[in-house]
Protein backbone atom coordinates (compact mmCIF):
# COMPACT_ATOMS: atom_id res chain seq x y z
CA UNK A 1 0.00 0.00 0.00
CA UNK A 2 1.29 3.51 -0.90
CA UNK A 3 1.97 5.48 2.32
CA UNK A 4 1.11 9.20 2.48
CA UNK A 5 4.16 11.51 2.23
CA UNK A 6 5.73 11.78 5.67
CA UNK A 7 4.45 15.03 7.30
CA UNK A 8 7.38 14.90 9.74
CA UNK A 9 9.77 15.64 6.87
CA UNK A 10 8.33 19.14 6.26
CA UNK A 11 10.13 22.36 7.32
CA UNK A 12 7.04 23.65 9.10
CA UNK A 13 6.77 20.61 11.41
CA UNK A 14 10.54 20.70 11.96
CA UNK A 15 10.20 24.29 13.21
CA UNK A 16 7.15 23.46 15.35
CA UNK A 17 8.91 20.51 16.97
CA UNK A 18 12.16 22.42 17.60
CA UNK A 19 10.07 24.95 19.51
CA UNK A 20 8.05 22.26 21.31
CA UNK A 21 11.25 20.50 22.41
CA UNK A 22 13.56 23.44 23.15
CA UNK A 23 11.32 26.48 23.80
CA UNK A 24 11.12 27.81 27.34
CA UNK A 25 7.88 28.86 29.05
CA UNK A 26 7.79 32.19 27.17
CA UNK A 27 8.81 31.34 23.59
CA UNK A 28 5.81 29.29 22.46
CA UNK A 29 3.28 31.70 23.96
CA UNK A 30 5.10 34.95 23.19
CA UNK A 31 3.47 36.78 26.12
CA UNK A 32 -0.06 35.40 25.59
CA UNK A 33 -1.97 34.39 28.75
CA UNK A 34 -1.81 30.72 27.81
CA UNK A 35 -1.47 27.45 29.70
CA UNK A 36 2.16 27.47 30.84
CA UNK A 37 1.76 24.05 32.46
CA UNK A 38 1.49 22.65 28.90
CA UNK A 39 4.91 23.83 27.66
CA UNK A 40 8.11 21.77 27.83
CA UNK A 41 6.25 18.50 27.16
CA UNK A 42 9.21 16.34 26.02
CA UNK A 43 11.32 17.11 29.10
CA UNK A 44 8.29 16.70 31.41
CA UNK A 45 7.60 13.25 29.92
CA UNK A 46 11.04 12.09 30.99
CA UNK A 47 11.02 13.92 34.34
CA UNK A 48 7.54 12.88 35.46
CA UNK A 49 7.57 9.30 34.20
CA UNK A 50 11.12 8.10 34.91
CA UNK A 51 11.79 6.65 38.37
CA UNK A 52 15.46 7.60 38.80
CA UNK A 53 15.71 5.57 42.03
CA UNK A 54 15.34 2.33 40.03
CA UNK A 55 18.34 3.07 37.77
CA UNK A 56 21.66 1.28 38.25
CA UNK A 57 25.07 2.38 36.86
CA UNK A 58 25.35 2.08 33.08
CA UNK A 59 21.62 2.53 32.46
CA UNK A 60 20.66 2.39 28.75
CA UNK A 61 17.60 4.26 27.44
CA UNK A 62 15.76 4.14 24.11
CA UNK A 63 13.41 6.93 22.95
CA UNK A 64 11.25 5.69 20.06
CA UNK A 65 9.76 8.50 17.92
CA UNK A 66 12.25 10.91 19.48
CA UNK A 67 11.68 13.68 16.87
CA UNK A 68 14.31 16.42 17.44
CA UNK A 69 15.57 14.85 20.67
CA UNK A 70 14.21 16.91 23.60
CA UNK A 71 13.32 13.87 25.74
CA UNK A 72 16.63 12.15 24.86
CA UNK A 73 18.67 15.02 26.30
CA UNK A 74 16.50 15.02 29.43
CA UNK A 75 16.96 11.24 29.87
CA UNK A 76 20.74 11.75 29.51
CA UNK A 77 20.72 13.57 32.89
CA UNK A 78 20.24 10.19 34.60
CA UNK A 79 20.94 7.48 31.99
CA UNK A 80 24.48 6.73 30.80
CA UNK A 81 23.47 6.19 27.19
CA UNK A 82 20.38 7.23 25.26
CA UNK A 83 19.46 6.11 21.75
CA UNK A 84 16.87 8.24 19.97
CA UNK A 85 15.11 6.53 17.08
CA UNK A 86 12.83 8.20 14.54
CA UNK A 87 11.35 7.79 11.06
CA UNK A 88 12.07 11.39 9.93
CA UNK A 89 15.56 12.02 8.52
CA UNK A 90 14.99 15.78 8.77
CA UNK A 91 14.18 15.57 12.49
CA UNK A 92 17.20 13.32 13.06
CA UNK A 93 19.54 15.75 11.24
CA UNK A 94 18.35 18.55 13.55
CA UNK A 95 18.71 16.29 16.63
CA UNK A 96 22.26 15.32 15.62
CA UNK A 97 23.21 18.99 15.10
CA UNK A 98 21.91 19.78 18.59
CA UNK A 99 23.96 16.90 19.98
CA UNK A 100 27.13 18.01 18.14
CA UNK A 101 26.85 21.82 18.62
CA UNK A 102 24.50 22.19 21.58
CA UNK A 103 22.31 24.63 19.62
CA UNK A 104 20.56 25.06 16.28
CA UNK A 105 19.44 28.29 14.62
CA UNK A 106 15.91 28.02 13.19
CA UNK A 107 12.72 30.06 12.64
CA UNK A 108 9.32 29.81 14.31
CA UNK A 109 6.00 30.71 12.68
CA UNK A 110 4.71 34.20 13.50
CA UNK A 111 1.59 36.07 12.25
CA UNK A 112 0.58 36.29 8.56
CA UNK A 113 3.19 33.89 7.23
CA UNK A 114 6.09 35.77 8.80
CA UNK A 115 8.63 33.97 10.98
CA UNK A 116 10.87 34.81 13.92
CA UNK A 117 14.43 33.72 14.61
CA UNK A 118 14.70 31.07 17.32
CA UNK A 119 17.76 29.31 18.71
CA UNK A 120 17.06 25.79 19.98
CA UNK A 121 19.53 25.03 22.76
CA UNK A 122 20.41 21.98 24.90
CA UNK A 123 21.05 22.79 28.55
CA UNK A 124 24.76 23.04 29.38
CA UNK A 125 24.10 20.67 32.33
CA UNK A 126 23.49 17.76 29.93
CA UNK A 127 26.35 15.51 28.76
CA UNK A 128 25.39 15.45 25.08
CA UNK A 129 27.96 12.76 24.28
CA UNK A 130 25.66 10.23 26.01
CA UNK A 131 23.05 10.64 23.25
CA UNK A 132 22.96 9.04 19.81
CA UNK A 133 20.33 9.09 17.08
CA UNK A 134 19.32 6.46 14.56
CA UNK A 135 16.76 6.12 11.76
CA UNK A 136 14.25 3.33 12.33
CA UNK A 137 10.63 2.25 11.96
CA UNK A 138 8.79 1.55 15.23
CA UNK A 139 6.66 -0.99 13.39
CA UNK A 140 9.70 -2.85 12.11
CA UNK A 141 12.37 -2.53 14.79
CA UNK A 142 15.81 -4.08 14.42
CA UNK A 143 15.73 -7.41 16.37
CA UNK A 144 19.12 -6.47 17.88
CA UNK A 145 17.39 -3.72 19.94
CA UNK A 146 16.94 -5.33 23.38
CA UNK A 147 17.78 -5.14 27.10
CA UNK A 148 17.08 -1.44 27.70
CA UNK A 149 16.64 -0.16 31.26
CA UNK A 150 14.29 2.54 30.01
CA UNK A 151 12.12 2.73 26.88
CA UNK A 152 10.14 5.89 26.16
CA UNK A 153 7.51 6.35 23.44
CA UNK A 154 5.84 9.78 23.67
CA UNK A 155 3.00 10.75 21.35
CA UNK A 156 3.97 7.96 18.99
CA UNK A 157 1.31 5.25 19.38
CA UNK A 158 -1.45 6.97 17.38
CA UNK A 159 0.99 7.82 14.57
CA UNK A 160 1.68 4.17 13.77
CA UNK A 161 -0.06 2.03 11.15
CA UNK A 162 0.00 -0.96 13.53
CA UNK A 163 -0.02 0.24 17.14
CA UNK A 164 -0.81 -3.17 18.66
CA UNK A 165 2.17 -4.76 16.87
CA UNK A 166 4.38 -2.03 18.36
CA UNK A 167 3.01 -2.59 21.89
CA UNK A 168 3.58 -6.34 21.60
CA UNK A 169 7.23 -5.74 20.57
CA UNK A 170 7.94 -3.71 23.75
CA UNK A 171 8.39 -6.76 26.01
CA UNK A 172 11.48 -7.67 23.96
CA UNK A 173 12.99 -4.21 24.32
CA UNK A 174 12.83 -3.68 28.09
CA UNK A 175 14.93 -5.82 30.45
CA UNK A 176 13.24 -7.43 33.51
CA UNK A 177 12.75 -4.71 36.15
CA UNK A 178 13.21 -2.02 33.49
CA UNK A 179 10.84 0.87 32.86
CA UNK A 180 8.49 1.44 29.93
CA UNK A 181 7.36 5.08 29.75
CA UNK A 182 4.39 5.83 27.49
CA UNK A 183 2.57 9.05 26.72
CA UNK A 184 -0.35 9.10 24.32
CA UNK A 185 -3.38 11.28 23.65
CA UNK A 186 -4.99 8.32 21.76
CA UNK A 187 -5.64 10.83 18.98
CA UNK A 188 -6.39 8.33 16.22
CA UNK A 189 -6.72 9.41 12.58
CA UNK A 190 -7.07 7.32 9.45
CA UNK A 191 -4.16 9.30 7.94
CA UNK A 192 -1.87 7.32 10.22
CA UNK A 193 -3.74 4.21 11.39
CA UNK A 194 -6.44 2.17 9.61
CA UNK A 195 -9.62 2.40 11.72
CA UNK A 196 -9.72 -1.36 12.42
CA UNK A 197 -6.36 -1.03 14.25
CA UNK A 198 -7.37 1.85 16.57
CA UNK A 199 -7.00 0.85 20.23
CA UNK A 200 -10.06 1.65 22.35
CA UNK A 201 -12.87 1.27 19.80
CA UNK A 202 -14.90 -1.06 22.04
CA UNK A 203 -13.70 -0.05 25.52
CA UNK A 204 -11.83 2.92 27.05
CA UNK A 205 -8.47 3.37 25.31
CA UNK A 206 -6.44 3.08 28.53
CA UNK A 207 -8.17 -0.22 29.45
CA UNK A 208 -7.36 -1.83 26.12
CA UNK A 209 -3.78 -0.53 26.43
CA UNK A 210 -3.55 -2.23 29.82
CA UNK A 211 -4.99 -5.50 28.46
CA UNK A 212 -2.30 -5.56 25.76
CA UNK A 213 0.62 -4.73 28.08
CA UNK A 214 -0.31 -6.67 31.24
CA UNK A 215 1.10 -10.09 30.23
CA UNK A 216 4.61 -8.54 30.35
CA UNK A 217 4.33 -5.33 32.41
CA UNK A 218 2.94 -4.05 35.72
CA UNK A 219 1.39 -0.57 35.60
CA UNK A 220 3.07 1.58 38.28
CA UNK A 221 1.99 5.17 37.62
CA UNK A 222 -0.30 7.28 35.45
CA UNK A 223 -0.21 11.05 35.05
CA UNK A 224 -1.85 13.63 32.78
CA UNK A 225 0.72 15.32 30.52
CA UNK A 226 -0.65 18.35 28.62
CA UNK A 227 1.23 19.58 25.56
CA UNK A 228 1.15 22.70 23.40
CA UNK A 229 2.27 22.86 19.76
CA UNK A 230 2.49 26.36 18.27
CA UNK A 231 1.02 26.57 14.75
CA UNK A 232 1.56 30.34 14.59
CA UNK A 233 1.66 33.27 17.00
CA UNK A 234 -2.08 33.08 17.78
CA UNK A 235 -2.98 29.46 17.11
CA UNK A 236 -1.89 26.40 19.10
CA UNK A 237 -2.69 22.72 19.22
CA UNK A 238 -3.27 21.60 22.80
CA UNK A 239 -3.61 17.98 23.81
CA UNK A 240 -3.60 15.84 26.92
CA UNK A 241 -1.42 12.76 26.79
CA UNK A 242 -1.99 10.01 29.27
CA UNK A 243 1.45 9.32 30.72
CA UNK A 244 2.18 5.91 32.21
CA UNK A 245 5.10 4.02 33.73
CA UNK A 246 5.19 0.22 33.41
CA UNK A 247 7.69 -2.16 35.00
CA UNK A 248 8.81 -5.18 32.96
CA UNK A 249 8.02 -8.46 34.81
Ligand SMILES: C[S@@+](CC[C@H](N)C(=O)[O-])C[C@H]1O[C@@H](n2cnc3c(N)ncnc32)[C@H](O)[C@@H]1O
Pocket residue numbers: 008020042064065066067068085086087088091136137138139153154155156159160
Ligand atom coordinates in the same frame (compact mmCIF):
# COMPACT_ATOMS: atom_id res chain seq x y z
C1 LIG B 1 3.69 13.35 17.35
S1 LIG B 1 5.45 13.24 17.12
C2 LIG B 1 6.03 13.03 18.78
C3 LIG B 1 7.50 13.33 18.91
C4 LIG B 1 8.08 13.33 20.33
N1 LIG B 1 8.14 12.00 20.91
C5 LIG B 1 7.30 14.26 21.21
O1 LIG B 1 6.70 13.78 22.19
O2 LIG B 1 7.29 15.46 20.94
C6 LIG B 1 5.63 11.62 16.43
C7 LIG B 1 7.07 11.25 16.11
O3 LIG B 1 7.12 9.88 15.73
C8 LIG B 1 7.87 9.76 14.55
N2 LIG B 1 7.36 8.59 13.84
C9 LIG B 1 6.22 8.48 13.13
N3 LIG B 1 6.09 7.22 12.64
C10 LIG B 1 7.16 6.53 13.08
C11 LIG B 1 7.62 5.20 12.92
N4 LIG B 1 6.93 4.32 12.21
N5 LIG B 1 8.77 4.83 13.52
C12 LIG B 1 9.50 5.71 14.25
N6 LIG B 1 9.12 7.00 14.43
C13 LIG B 1 7.97 7.40 13.85
C14 LIG B 1 7.67 11.06 13.80
O4 LIG B 1 8.71 11.28 12.85
C15 LIG B 1 7.67 12.05 14.95
O5 LIG B 1 8.96 12.44 15.28
